[in-house]
Amino acid sequence: MSNVTVCVRFRPLSHKERKANGDNVCFRKLDSESFVFKYEREEDVIFSFDKVFYEDAQQSDVYDFLAVPIVSDAINGINGTIITYGQTGAGKTYSMEGPSILHCNEQKTGLVQRVVDELFVCLRSSASTWTVKLSMVEIYLEKVRDLLDLSKDNLQIKESKTQGIYISGSTEISIVNSSDALENLSVSVLEFYSECLSLCRYEFIFACLSKLQQGIANRAVGETQMNLASSRSHCLYIFSVQHGSTSDERVKAGKIILVDLAGSEKVEKTGAEGRVLDEAKTINKSLSALGNVINALTTGKQNHVPFRDSKLTRILQDALGGNSRAALLCCCSPSPSNAPESLSTLRFGTRTKLIKASPKSIPEVVDNAKKPILGTHDQDDLRDRILNKLRLSLKEEDVDLLEELFLQEGIIFDPNSITDIDSACQDTASEEISLLMQAVEELKGTVEELADENQKLRRELEVAREIAAQAQLAAAAGAAAARSRTLLDFVPAPLLRPFGFVPD
Numbered sequence: 001m002s003n004v005t006v007c008v009r010f011r012p013l014s015h016k017e018r019k020a021n022g023d024n025v026c027f028r029k030l031d032s033e034s035f036v037f038k039y040e041r042e043e044d045v046i047f048s049f050d051k052v053f054y055e056d057a058q059q060s061d062v063y064d065f066l067a068v069p070i071v072s073d074a075i076n077g078i079n080g081t082i083i084t085y086g087q088t089g090a091g092k093t094y095s096m097e098g099p100s101i102l103h104c105n106e107q108k109t110g111l112v113q114r115v116v117d118e119l120f121v122c123l124r125s126s127a128s129t130w131t132v133k134l135s136m137v138e139i140y141l142e143k144v145r146d147l148l149d150l151s152k153d154n155l156q157i158k159e160s161k162t163q164g165i166y167i168s169g170s171t172e173i174s175i176v177n178s179s180d181a182l183e184n185l186s187v188s189v190l191e192f193y194s195e196c197l198s199l200c201r202y203e204f205i206f207a208c209l210s211k212l213q214q215g216i217a218n219r220a221v222g223e224t225q226m227n228l229a230s231s232r233s234h235c236l237y238i239f240s241v242q243h244g245s246t247s248d249e250r251v252k253a254g255k256i257i258l259v260d261l262a263g264s265e266k267v268e269k270t271g272a273e274g275r276v277l278d279e280a281k282t283i284n285k286s287l288s289a290l291g292n293v294i295n296a297l298t299t300g301k302q303n304h305v306p307f308r309d310s311k312l313t314r315i316l317q318d319a320l321g322g323n324s325r326a327a328l329l330c331c332c333s334p335s336p337s338n339a340p341e342s343l344s345t346l347r348f349g350t351r352t353k354l355i356k357a358s359p360k361s362i363p364e365v366v367d368n369a370k371k372p373i374l375g376t377h378d379q380d381d382l383r384d385r386i387l388n389k390l391r392l393s394l395k396e397e398d399v400d401l402l403e404e405l406f407l408q409e410g411i412i413f414d415p416n417s418i419t420d421i422d423s424a425c426q427d428t429a430s431e432e433i434s435l436l437m438q439a440v441e442e443l444k445g446t447v448e449e450l451a452d453e454n455q456k457l458r459r460e461l462e463v464a465r466e467i468a469a470q471a472q473l474a475a476a477a478g479a480a481a482a483r484s485r486t487l488l489d490f491v492p493a494p495l496l497r498p499f500g501f502v503p504d
């Protein structure tokens with residue numbers, strides 16, 4: 001993933017929440033990117049994201065910030081994904097579809113309608129051939145169901161060189177602005193096209209959204225303690241955009257996937273049993289698979305990204321991996337009664353955001369006017385809290401080493417970027433583990449080199465010993481010869497002559 005934008009949206013308090021807690025909310029706004037999160041059972045934490053949309057934010061604000069760059073990239077052949085994440089009732093579907101996909105005013109229309117609208121504008125204004133295909137599926141209990149044709153309830157995910165990842169056999173609404181291209185299409189779809197092409201912008205969008213409305217009505221909905229009509233499936237709107245013609249091989253193909261996830265609340269909070277419990281477990285499993293994939297993609301562990309761990313991550317594989325753009329909208333309830341779930345949503349967002357904001361990869365321009373100036377006391381305090389937490393899971397001497405390293409290298413903990421101690425600890429711990437593993441690898445290399453050197457020296461020593469032994473033998477023989485010559489020297493020649501020792 002080349003880029004990920006992480007935003008938070010707090011919806012307005014509901015009547016029920018107002019009745020229970022009055023106007024109390026679980027956050028205090030600092031600016032358009034940060035807020036203090038208040039939860040009675042934990043210390044206050046400052047969270048920072050690319051953007052925070054507070055209760056008064058408009059749907060168009062969310063679209064402009066989050067979706068416009070993704071739509072324009074898709075038109076240029078770059079895949080993109082927009083994901084809404086959060087507990088049931090936090091405002092995921094509202095952000096995606098508005099109060100109703102068909103019947104809502106311009107102010108309230110959601111991301112889906114706005115994407116359709118934008119694509120229509122491009123389609124109409126372009127001189128070259130355009131094809132936009134739209135399909136709509138849901139992932140329910142790890143099965144992919146076609147929301148535009150319910151008879152297709154277990155679609156298979158496939159991969160091809162030309163199409164990348166695709167859902168085999170899913171119904172596609174195709175919209176084409178070329179009369180040539182229309183000739184190759186089936187009659188039923190053609191009727192829809194020609195209808196679309198003769199329509200004005202709003203009629204066109206209405207026709208397109210009517211199809212989507214049918215799909216939305218088909219979504220698996222369950223009843224939980226959290227919400228009377230809670231979406232129990234992940235809903236995916238897939239827009240495949242193709243621009244240009246195949247004849248001159250200048251085709252640009254991009255994909256936009258809008259994902260309205262099922263509620264992320266913990267299983268216990270749903271009060272679920274039986275089938276609903278199975279739903280909640282499957283939802284949690286696929287959401288953690290999504291978290292693992294995002295982590296692997298953003299931490300540079302790209303040699304193994306676990307896309308195949310869930311249907312959701314498999315479908316999103318080429319919209320998340322490679323040259324693509326992603327945006328995550330973390331939807332939260334502002335009510336103190338939902339603070340634990342909101343905190344867990346914010347932590348999910350922070351894990352993605354923290355890694356992206358790492359100064360090693362993407363230097364971020366900090367607007368000092370906006371950020372509170374940090375005293376060294378704050379930094380030291382945060383460092384100590386992180387180290388204390390690490391002491392629970394790491395060896396004392398390793399933590400001491402880390403502390404020394406932080407001081408020596410002047411590593412500063414900035415509460416504006418390290419918003420979540422647990423995530424910071426996790427990151428520091430995994431960094432520590434990878435550093436240790438790297439050190440082990442380096443040591444292994446050194447040990448191998450030393451072993452080779454040792455063997456070489458041993459061989460040289462043996463050779464030297466052999467030479468020394470031979471030299472010793474030679475010296476002994478030489479000495480014996482010299483000794484014998486000396487003894488003969490003392491014997492008178494006439495005595496030696498008969499034995500042939502002395503010449504006549």
Ligand SMILES: Nc1ncnc2c1ncn2[C@@H]1O[C@H](COP(=O)(O)OP(=O)(O)OP(=O)(O)O)[C@@H](O)[C@H]1O
Nearest residue numbers: 011087088089090091092093094227230231262263
């Ligand atoms: N920004 C907002 N402004 C006004 N009302 C909102 C906003 N966000 C959410 N709501 C309202 O809050 C309620 C719950 O929102 P929504 O259905 O979008 O939640 P959800 O996260 O999609 O839940 P689920 O996971 O169960 O589908 C709805 O009645 C919706 O209209």
